[in-house]
Amino acid sequence: MAPPIKYFLCRVVEGSTSRLEITQQEYLEFLIARNQLDHVLDVDDKYDVTIQNYIEFETAIVQEAVRDLVESNRNLEKADRIRRLLARRLSNVLSSARLHVGTLRRHSREILTKDSGPLRKIENTLRECYDNSLNYRLIDALRNYAQHHALPTLNR
Numbered sequence: 001m002a003p004p005i006k007y008f009l010c011r012v013v014e015g016s017t018s019r020l021e022i023t024q025q026e027y028l029e030f031l032i033a034r035n036q037l038d039h040v041l042d043v044d045d046k047y048d049v050t051i052q053n054y055i056e057f058e059t060a061i062v063q064e065a066v067r068d069l070v071e072s073n074r075n076l077e078k079a080d081r082i083r084r085l086l087a088r089r090l091s092n093v094l095s096s097a098r099l100h101v102g103t104l105r106r107h108s109r110e111i112l113t114k115d116s117g118p119l120r121k122i123e124n125t126l127r128e129c130y131d132n133s134l135n136y137r138l139i140d141a142l143r144n145y146a147q148h149h150a151l152p153t154l155n156r
Contacts, residue, residue: 094143
């Protein structure tokens with residue numbers, strides 16, 4: 001017969017040999033907590049990417065506006081370059097925002113595994129934000145258009 005399985009917490013530091021024996025139940029609770037923490041960090045990462053993309057979009061607009069004030073020799077080629085630059089930056093913002101919002105429900109279910117009250121509140125808030133905001137629905141439609149049809153900017 002095989003010996004019983006033992007569970008330990010160990011320091012992950014070079015040279016450390018200390019360890020603490022834990023029960024199987026404690027081990028399983030640690031696994032659940034680790035999974036929840038991973039989901040919290042995923043939400044934070046996606047939010048950060050969205051904000052950084054937004055900053056890059058706004059920065060590109062300001063840089064091109066200043067350049068337009070200083071340079072007097074704008075031509076069609078430069079205007080087309082700017083249009084593509086801003087389309088790319090806006091596409092990044094729209095896509096990362098959609099990723100963030102689109103995965104919030106799944107992450108919330110993983111983080112709040114035992115508490116359905118906050119889950120319902122998150123679901124209702126997401127639905128209300130979409131339903132009550134024309135701007136939200138417009139941006140969502142623009143993101144869908146940009147993903148499936150063309151760049152999210154005016155053509156030449």
